[in-house]
Amino acid sequence: MSVKNQSIFDIHPFKFISKWRSLPAYEMASYFFIYASVPMLAFGVKTYNFSIIKIILLTVISLYAGFFAVLIWNDITDVDIDIIVHPDRPIPDGRITTRKMFIIALFFSIATFIFSIFISIWCFILVGCTAFFVTIHNKYLKTKIKFPAYSEILTPIQWIVVPLFGFLAIWTALPQSLDFIFNVNFIGLISTSKEAIQQLIILIIFTYFADNAHDVSEGIHDLKGDKKLGVKTYAASFGEKNAARISFIMFLTSGFFGVILYLKTILSPLFLILFTAVWLYTLIFYYRLLKAEKKQIKEIGAIVGRKGFDYLLFSYNLIFLDMLIQLINHNF
Numbered sequence: 001m002s003v004k005n006q007s008i009f010d011i012h013p014f015k016f017i018s019k020w021r022s023l024p025a026y027e028m029a030s031y032f033f034i035y036a037s038v039p040m041l042a043f044g045v046k047t048y049n050f051s052i053i054k055i056i057l058l059t060v061i062s063l064y065a066g067f068f069a070v071l072i073w074n075d076i077t078d079v080d081i082d083i084i085v086h087p088d089r090p091i092p093d094g095r096i097t098t099r100k101m102f103i104i105a106l107f108f109s110i111a112t113f114i115f116s117i118f119i120s121i122w123c124f125i126l127v128g129c130t131a132f133f134v135t136i137h138n139k140y141l142k143t144k145i146k147f148p149a150y151s152e153i154l155t156p157i158q159w160i161v162v163p164l165f166g167f168l169a170i171w172t173a174l175p176q177s178l179d180f181i182f183n184v185n186f187i188g189l190i191s192t193s194k195e196a197i198q199q200l201i202i203l204i205i206f207t208y209f210a211d212n213a214h215d216v217s218e219g220i221h222d223l224k225g226d227k228k229l230g231v232k233t234y235a236a237s238f239g240e241k242n243a244a245r246i247s248f249i250m251f252l253t254s255g256f257f258g259v260i261l262y263l264k265t266i267l268s269p270l271f272l273i274l275f276t277a278v279w280l281y282t283l284i285f286y287y288r289l290l291k292a293e294k295k296q297i298k299e300i301g302a303i304v305g306r307k308g309f310d311y312l313l314f315s316y317n318l319i320f321l322d323m324l325i326q327l328i329n330h331n332f
Contacts, residue, residue: 030313035063037320038166038203042196043174045266045326051174055119059169062115063162066127069108070134070158076101116165120172121187123165130161146230148237152219156211159312163203167196199265206257210315213250214308216243217289220301240297248290251308255279258315271322275315282311 039056046052075089076098109131117124137154147153168190170176175191183189219233220240227236235243258279262272285300285307292300 027310027313030317031064031067032060033320034162034313034316035060035166037316037323038163039169040323040327041199041203041265041267041319042167042170042176044176045323045330047331048327055169055173058115058119059166062112062119062123062127063165065108065111065115066130066161069105069112069131072101072105072108073134074138076105119169122168122172122190125187126161126165126168130158134158144230146232148232149234150232152212152215152233155215156208159207159211160204162316163200163207167192167200171196195264199261202257202261202264206254206261206315207312209250209254209257210308210312213247213254213286214305214312216247216250217286217301217308218305219243220247220289221298221305223298240294240301244289244292244297244301247304247308248286251283251286251311254311255283266326267319267322268326270325271318274318274321278311278314278318282307 036056036059039052039059043052112127112131113124116127137157141150141154171190171192172188175189177193177196178191179193180197181189181191216234219235220243223233223235223240233243234246238246258275259272261267262269262275285304289297289300289304
């Protein structure tokens with residue numbers, strides 16, 4: 001379909017989303033559970049009332065809108081790369097103009113800001129800082145800074161916002177402890193505990209390495225486009241085989257911190273058993289990438305990138321499942 005003959009879907013955000021990318025149905029459903037899991041973990045196993053349910057729903061809506069905003073902005077800023085490695089995406093394929101893509105991205109960005117401020121000003125500030133970073137990183141820094149692997153070192157920050165936002169929502173809207181209080185006039189207070197801060201840090205580290213492991217393997221697949229535009233990924237900076245090794249080590253590290261997360265939070269043995277099973281299954285693919293021949297490494301890198309991202313999704317889904325089962329047992 002040419003740009004001149006665009007249908008109504010590329011003007012209306014939700015119709016556009018339905019045809020934007022061929023994202024698996026399980027992935028789209030997973031985001032609801034992911035975004036709900038973090039405030040549930042931060043709140044703990046207690047009786048739920050309207051206040052906590054409202055915070056969870058607002059968190060889900062804010063982060064879901066932010067997810068679409070980030071990916072659509074990425075489609076706009078990475079169009080030159082996508083022409084080479086993802087020609088089927090809307091802009092390279094001619095299904096939508098950059099201008100209309102910009103309007104849709106702006107719609108979801110505004111929605112993220114609006115729903116975040118309904119939680120707290122702190123969450124609104126976090127969204128603002130994230131939007132500023134994503135804009136500067138994707139539009140300018142990713143192709144300008146020549147520090148080795150710069151792009152993939154900082155890209156996972158976008159996913160780190162998920163645990164940060166979820167914990168911050170509880171700490172500012174429904175504080176659970178007065179052990180640590182940080183108050184700013186006209187903004188409000190953050191009230192939490194040392195244990196909660198420790199849990200957040202562990203979840204952030206797990207998220208960083210799980211996301212980066214799959215980013216690095218996808219960077220192997222996208223190497224041609226990244227090199228052409230000067231994007232500094234691990235593959236572009238250190239070669240495909242070294243990138244495969246780095247990806248494997250990052251995946252192993254994420255598994256270690258997944259176990260630590262179980263040990264330092266209220267997650268039950270059910271989480272540990274299922275998480276270990278998902279980790280071992282995904283490990284097989286990372287090992288194949290590690291041992292891949294040069295002629296196969298790009299193709300396998302794309303497969304591992306998908307499997308690695310599923311691992312990240314399912315890990316958060318397991319947090320939601322574990323918390324849900326514990327809440328049912330607690331209340332019934």
